Amino acid sequence: MLVSEISEFELINRIQKIVSPQNETSIESIKKLGHDLVLSIDDDAAVFKSSHTSNVVTTDALVENVHFNLEWTTFQDLGWKSIISSQSDIASMGCKPTFATITLGLRPDLPVDGILQLYQGMSKACHELGGTIIGGDIVASETFFISVTMNGSLPIDHTERQILYRNKLLPGDLLCVTGTLGSSAAGLHILKNPNLMDFNSSMVKNLIESHLHPSSRVSEGAKLAKLGVKAAMDISDGLMTDLKKMCSSSNVGANIFLNQIPISPDLKILFPNDWIEFAVSGGEDYELLFSGNEKIISLAQKTLNTQINIIGKITSGKNNVTLVDSTGKSVVPTYNGWDHFKSQEG
Amino acid sequence: MLVSEISEFELINRIQKIVSPQNETSIESIKKLGHDLVLSIDDDAAVFKSSHTSNVVTTDALVENVHFNLEWTTFQDLGWKSIISSQSDIASMGCKPTFATITLGLRPDLPVDGILQLYQGMSKACHELGGTIIGGDIVASETFFISVTMNGSLPIDHTERQILYRNKLLPGDLLCVTGTLGSSAAGLHILKNPNLMDFNSSMVKNLIESHLHPSSRVSEGAKLAKLGVKAAMDISDGLMTDLKKMCSSSNVGANIFLNQIPISPDLKILFPNDWIEFAVSGGEDYELLFSGNEKIISLAQKTLNTQINIIGKITSGKNNVTLVDSTGKSVVPTYNGWDHFKSQEG
Known part of the structure; x- marks a missing residue:
């Protein structure tokens, strides 16, 4: 069976069955590091507690000609939107964005100025609506893609129940x-x-x-x-x-x-x-x-x-x-x- | 100037100049959420403190025909290695892996069984060496890619200086x-x-x-x-x-x-x-x-x-x-x- 012959829902369902059982012992050892997993699937973002903080994390990818078209969008708007969509997942958990990592897959024929404008849009979205870019990875790829992983958290005085x-x-x-x-x-x-x-x-x-x-x-x-x-x-x-x-x-x-x-x-x-x-x-x-x-x-x-x-x-x-x-x-x-x-x- | 005409180092350098200034006010507002950015670039992983925990985060992407070749590797080994390389960045900071999110860009003609084996390899690597998969995103892409973002932390009783x-x-x-x-x-x-x-x-x-x-x-x-x-x-x-x-x-x-x-x-x-x-x-x-x-x-x-x-x-x-x-x-x-x-x- 090919990926094209199965729904995303069904694929994720099958993946969960593989990941979940092996997760259990891992989660126990992670507890010793001070982190407690609250929710790992079935929502806009995963939730974990660290000391007194409730954290959420979400990841979203945008792929050229699937999620965006460079004939329509500017690089700056594309950067803006890639951050917005992740912030939105954090917002829907009642949290505020904290730290973002960005992975870019770049076609060699993309303009450097475009990539810089992309980051200008990302930085602007973070500056205006929350979060900060703290890391990433840039790789070569025949298909241009942007993958954003955004962390967020409730303010310290909130409780887990307010997520x-x-x-x-x-x-x-x-x-x-x-x-x-x-x-x-x-x-x-x-x-x-x-x-x-x-x-x-x-x-x-x-x-x-x-x-x-x-x-x-x-x-x-x-x-x-x-x-x-x-x-x-x-x-x-x-x-x-x-x-x-x-x-x-x-x-x-x-x-x-x-x-x-x-x-x-x-x-x-x-x-x-x-x-x-x-x-x-x-x-x-x-x-x-x-x-x-x-x-x-x-x-x-x-x-x-x-x-x-x-x-x-x-x-x-x-x-x-x-x-x-x-x-x-x-x-x-x-x-x-x-x-x-x-x-x-x- | 095209991406192919500039070194990765030079590109990242230019990106930093865009991201850093706008980051400053964002970092102040993130402090109110209980997180303090310690280091955002220049190492294997970024470092931030949340309450009593020092956290690190790293992200790595593997792209077909750039970083791997399906003629050589099994899907299971590919999944294993994609986790290993992120764990290794966490290990080099003296930390242990905690939470991972996985983004996959899938060609429609990839076999579903292969994707499930990929996750078997990922789960095995987490199970044996640390970390747990808590979320992700699956998107369509003409180029098959895997992007792993891995969090890690020092045990609670360690201090930031031990990173x-x-x-x-x-x-x-x-x-x-x-x-x-x-x-x-x-x-x-x-x-x-x-x-x-x-x-x-x-x-x-x-x-x-x-x-x-x-x-x-x-x-x-x-x-x-x-x-x-x-x-x-x-x-x-x-x-x-x-x-x-x-x-x-x-x-x-x-x-x-x-x-x-x-x-x-x-x-x-x-x-x-x-x-x-x-x-x-x-x-x-x-x-x-x-x-x-x-x-x-x-x-x-x-x-x-x-x-x-x-x-x-x-x-x-x-x-x-x-x-x-x-x-x-x-x-x-x-x-x-x-x-x-x-x-x-x-």
């Missing part, structure tokens, strides 16, 4: 999201189909900017944790995909109220028929998806300087994620790829 | 090495030139095994640190290259006594004219290069269950690394690549 996990969704809780959804996916769609759009339009520019230069919700994640939110994840693979992962981890279901999903005006105007598709199935908005009871959510909406929208409710229906339209009807996509939605009776 | 650094060589100290040198490079040479050798010979097999399935000196590194050794580095790029880096960091020089370099009998017999070249310029033996005064070295030779040889002496001649032959004459390589050595008068 935000995927598996803490509770039935009855409100499902919320920071910012707006779908703009990044729409920006990518425009970049892939330049004939569709006028690149001089500021609305088009805004959507493209959302894709090439997103932000990470670092301060929001830490604040939500302090307010008592327990469950969070960042939306990097799209609302539906990521919510399904959260529900599966938490053993619950969810209803999403389509008309409550926050959408930027630019997206609604430029894609009057497709905006909901971008919002539900698009990815790379790096917004936080989280839940809490009414009191906590109301407090969060009042205290955070960030738009927070209630977009659904957690249910006890295990792994059953349902989209509900404005008339109260549940809707399902007609086929793979979420190209369209169809009303479903009952 | 082994590259820049602690002192004039007058003895220069030592664990194990033997050159076997890995000779093994690679045989793999690249299969017509040269009989693959059924056990001597040939031993050298190839040295290249494909090396070990890391994890327990030795920690023991040397406890005995009072201050300066160490692992030999991954070859004795001469790595010693020059250490001397440059420490602002000292060194004399290497060629006839004292430990060589395996297999290497001497199979390559009667070239063994010294493999030992001095070959890489990937993952032995520890370290220094100390006579008392400490004598203690290390008595207490460690590992061959430790004195191969030279640290001098005050800044950055001046000299090879000395059995007659006491200094020798220099005739040209790039260390193909031959030539006696030098005086």
Whole structure:
């Protein structure tokens, strides 16, 4: 069987079965060094405790022509985004970024100036949103790739319980999201189909900017944790995909109220028929998806300087994620790829 | 200017100038999270303190057809070696491996079984020599690559001063090495030139095994640190290259006594004219290069269950690394690549 014939989920599942048993004795000996493994898989980042500090670590790779295209992005934006996506995983655990290591696989025909601009973008993202680059490795490769490993931690006076996990969704809780959804996916769609759009339009520019230069919700994640939110994840693979992962981890279901999903005006105007598709199935908005009871959510909406929208409710229906339209009807996509939605009776 | 037109050293130098200034304010805010950056470049691993623990982190990437060849290596050996090389960087700081994250870039036509064997090799290396895999990322890539980020730490009761650094060589100290040198490079040479050798010979097999399935000196590194050794580095790029880096960091020089370099009998017999070249310029033996005064070295030779040889002496001649032959004459390589050595008068 080839890698192309198996899903990533299934491959990781098989890998876990190999890694986990041999891990156990290793973890015991690592305890003697003062570190305790709390969570190693099934979330945005792994969690370990060292003395009084709770630490998280996440790793993300960007590969040319898979995750980015040098015809569309500047090196500086590429560096920025490579850090943002890792910060976002740290933020979704309620932690702040600390130390990053960068591995680059470089084609020999890449411009040195480009690589320096890449690091300028990385440094800027660290400077503005947290974390610092402390090491790395540069190797030759026929395919250009960037691999970022980012550590993060809760402030010393926090407790382990204040880390935000995927598996803490509770039935009855409100499902919320920071910012707006779908703009990044729409920006990518425009970049892939330049004939569709006028690149001089500021609305088009805004959507493209959302894709090439997103932000990470670092301060929001830490604040939500302090307010008592327990469950969070960042939306990097799209609302539906990521919510399904959260529900599966938490053993619950969810209803999403389509008309409550926050959408930027630019997206609604430029894609009057497709905006909901971008919002539900698009990815790379790096917004936080989280839940809490009414009191906590109301407090969060009042205290955070960030738009927070209630977009659904957690249910006890295990792994059953349902989209509900404005008339109260549940809707399902007609086929793979979420190209369209169809009303479903009952 | 293209990446191919600049040395890795020069590229990293330019990157540092970009990263360092912006790092400063980030490091201040990270202090509030309870972490203190001790050393971020110029060694095998970066060092940071969290509460009472001194931590190190290193990252290494292996790229197909640059660092490995699937015609020569099994997936299991490849996984094993990818962990060993990271453990070795941790060992050379006097620390023990703790948490590893693995990023894989996979060609779609790679066999799933191979990837599982890769993880078997990784898990085995962690199990036998330390560390545990706690996370990672798997992405599609036209070029197969493996990126390992490994954390390590000193035991809680150790102090920061017991970390082994590259820049602690002192004039007058003895220069030592664990194990033997050159076997890995000779093994690679045989793999690249299969017509040269009989693959059924056990001597040939031993050298190839040295290249494909090396070990890391994890327990030795920690023991040397406890005995009072201050300066160490692992030999991954070859004795001469790595010693020059250490001397440059420490602002000292060194004399290497060629006839004292430990060589395996297999290497001497199979390559009667070239063994010294493999030992001095070959890489990937993952032995520890370290220094100390006579008392400490004598203690290390008595207490460690590992061959430790004195191969030279640290001098005050800044950055001046000299090879000395059995007659006491200094020798220099005739040209790039260390193909031959030539006696030098005086």
